[in-house]
Amino acid sequence: MQRPAETYRGDGFFRQNQLLYINRSSESFTVPFHNHDFLEIAFIAEGEGFHYAGDTVLKVRKGDLFYIPIGYSHVFRPASTNGTPLIVHNCVFSPLLLPKLTAFASDGGLIAFLKEMESGLLDFHARQDRNDRFQKLFAQLYENYASPLAAATEYLHGLLLQLLIELYRTGEEAEWGTRPKETIFQDILHYLDHHYGQELSLAKLAQKSGFSERHLQRLFHRHTGQSWNSYLQSLRIQKSRELLAGTPDKISAVAEAVGYKDVQTFNALFKRITGLTPRQYRSMT
Structure with missing residues (x-):
């Protein structure tokens, strides 16, 4: 199902060259179908709704997680206009940040995973938070994003690396074999x-x-x-x-x-x- 899409630019989200943006939003029918020039990991924190992702529509609920690569068109929608809100955590970041995070990795599989993400070869995919690991990480990311404490940026980068490690691990666990x-x-x-x-x-x-x-x-x-x-x-x-x-x-x-x-x-x-x-x-x- 093809439809026109707007393009969001990282320059409109990143502040002070941080190359990272965290938010928690209540989705609506007003946000346009869009793609972006940054990477995104979205986590369903509350409610149910739909994820219009490329040419498919996925029903979403609390605990669902999505990796959205550069140029991939999508939008979240609540189940209805007057029902339970659909609350989504968004962690968006520039691929320019990945070499810095990769430098702290020693596991060969993780390094390959991060390089695949950096090069744009990692496809859109969905995961489910089976042990509340993603929920806790997103709560920490959101809490610390506005933190005025010293080394807040470095702390956020550490949390982002943890998030990417969990994403990599769930990919390994998802192999049905x-x-x-x-x-x-x-x-x-x-x-x-x-x-x-x-x-x-x-x-x-x-x-x-x-x-x-x-x-x-x-x-x-x-x-x-x-x-x-x-x-x-x-x-x-x-x-x-x-x-x-x-x-x-x-x-x-x-x-x-x-x-x-x-x-x-x-x-x-x-x-x-x-x-x-x-x-x-x-x-x-």
Whole structure:
């Protein structure tokens, strides 16, 4: 789903050559779809909503974390105009800061990770804060950003390095092949909850998880009571209902956001599952 995007410049955020900016904001429908010439790590501190990220729409909730590279267009939106606020911590920084942080690293994998980030080769990705580690770091970053104490900048750089180390570690932990087998299916469901708008197949999930397609089908029946295809359709229609109720997007845009390029197919499936057309459903919310 292509749309025009504004470009934010680091010069408008960084102060006194600090090359780092921290904030805590309540998201709204007024912030434009945008990209930027700096790196960003965003953390959902409170509430629920949506992250329009590139050509996809991700449902977000407390504990979700996103790495957003230079030039990647995105925007956060609350679930509704009058519901629980969507509070987001943003840590934005210049790639010019990374060589200084890399100089303190000794782990080869971490150094490669930081250099990949510095060179622009690290793609957009999402993580989840499973042990409140990111929550604590963002609270410290936000608290110390306005600190008048001596060496405040150096302290912030230390916290940023800790944040990047945690981001690197969660990437290592997220490799499904290293997860206990009994938790992998929950990881699959979490993956689908964040990637439902993309092109998905049982073969792709089998490759990522290490399960056979036949075993995955059995797991879907056992844990959800549905086949793989029925589960994906139900998930996408549920996500589309949230978008229809919480955003002003056109029905064709909602269809594409949840993975259906043919709006007629989407309309027919939506009516079969809900008993209403998308237009009828929106008029009732």
